[in-house]
């Protein structure tokens with residue numbers, strides 16, 4: 001073979017480093033009461049980016065799960081086959097308590113610790129975090145029905161991954177899913193047509209279909225169906241207590257843009273057995289307990305995704321040279337990376353603040369519960385929306401290499417729009433914020449009380465806060481203006497947290513661009529005079 005060229009100017013791999021570690025993550029972890037978890041968070045981030053686990057992540061996305069509807073004789077089996085590496089990802093996540101474990105942990109900060117661990121471990125693969133998140137989220141909904149939660153909660157919180165279709169109460173650990181969306185609508189679940197008919201033994205028979213049900217090999221599903229009293233929530237196991245299959249038939253798996261490692265199915269319920277969760281006719285109220293928690297996870301995954309994209313971009317710019325200098329030293333690239341870093345740091349700060357609010361509200365803090373109600377909808381809307389453009393820009397920092405699968409960026413890119421669709425797509429999340437404010441006025445008071453804590457520290461922040469108050473004083477066309485108003489709320493919440501707790505360089509850049517609006521539409525449009533060196537220094541991964 002003739003020697004045609006040497007490989008130069010390619011960046012070294014950074015597998016093996018904890019690329020999710022960022023000062024903002026650990027500062028927030030301590031501030032929100034879970035400093036005790038720092039070692040485990042660091043270990044999980046390093047494990048997630050180890051060569052072995054990165055290979056698991058690659059394999060499970062390149063070889064998605066396969067549905068087997070029938071066996072060789074024509075009998076239905078309704079099983080999904082996953083690679084062994086998928087089970088390893090699930091096992092690791094469960095053993096580290098990323099599923100229901102915090103509900104069995106009374107330590108203050110347990111939910112904050114779990115949130116940081118989800119962000120750190122997310123570098124491995126996003127798909128398996130879907131059932132992990134649903135297993136976390138199902139617990140508060142089940143608690144509306146103490147006899148069910150007494151049976152199932154210990155298994156949903158147990159740190160044992162016990163895969164396979166067996167009667168739930170015979171297993172050492174359980175995984176849960178949710179089955180709400182039908183063909184005719186996902187946002188407006190009241191349009192569901194699946195019916196549930198009461199039986200003499202207290203159970204119900206469910207007849208209908210679901211257009212989306214992810215992780216269909218899970219043990220239990222919270223399922224919405226109509227009764228004579230209206231939309232109600234049911235616990236539907238895959239396997240009945242006597243060990244026989246429930247009438248839960250998998251029609252096909254979705255061929256998705258991304259999120260390949262996670263199976264998402266269409267299901268027919270042909271007189272499937274279920275048990276009522278919460279009050280009959282109050283199904284939305286019951287399942288919203290679950291949705292609130294999965295929304296927190298969407299926001300966590302958005303912040304985690306931003307961090308991974310940014311770490312890859314900075315790593316590349318540190319080693320790649322063009323026109324005689326490192327990319328990292330070139331002013332236009334400095335602006336792009338610093339702009340991305342500001343959003344990443346703001347996102348990390350706000351999601352851990354929300355995890356802290358979840359934790360404190362569970363320990364009885366009512367004002368934190370009110371704050372969480374609005375702040376979660378606002379943050380879910382904004383971070384999930386922002387992730388897609390953040391990821392595109394981070395990918396472009398790697399040039400053509402970023403468009404190639406080996407770089408990992410295409411996987412991140414395909415994943416990015418999904419969390420904005422889940423658990424209340426953009427408009428729905430924005431409108432939900434407004435609904436909460438009208439139905440529970442104490443929530444918006446708690447939100448503004450949080451914003452007031454930073455008042456008087458920076459005139460740019462004060463002006464933005466005054467403008468937001470003006471938006472609220474005008475009730476005209478509020479639905480039409482929903483995204484505009486909620487975006488401003490999200491910015492002010494992040495600005496408030498950065499002013500009080502953030503690094504001054506990051507906070508200054510945030511105020512100048514996001515609040516005083518000396519900023520463009522694309523990333524890389526920060527104004528002059530900012531301390532970008534400090535911002536980038538914080539964002540580096542020990543290069």
Ligand SMILES: Cc1cc2nc3c(=O)[nH]c(=O)nc-3n(C[C@H](O)[C@H](O)[C@H](O)COP(=O)(O)OP(=O)(O)OC[C@H]3O[C@@H](n4cnc5c(N)ncnc54)[C@H](O)[C@@H]3O)c2cc1C
Nearest residue numbers: 178179180181185186187212213214264423425426427428
């Ligand atoms: C990969 C994947 C996995 C999924 N897994 C599950 C699962 O496990 N379980 C489950 O139940 N569902 C699941 N879903 C479904 C998901 O929750 C729904 O797709 C989502 O809730 C949106 O519902 P829809 O698709 O019916 O869109 P629609 O409800 O038809 O909404 C379409 C658009 O209209 C907007 N819109 C809706 N109402 C309004 C309004 N009043 N004003 C203005 N705009 C509005 C929405 O924001 C959205 O942009 C999954 C989806 C995907 C893609």
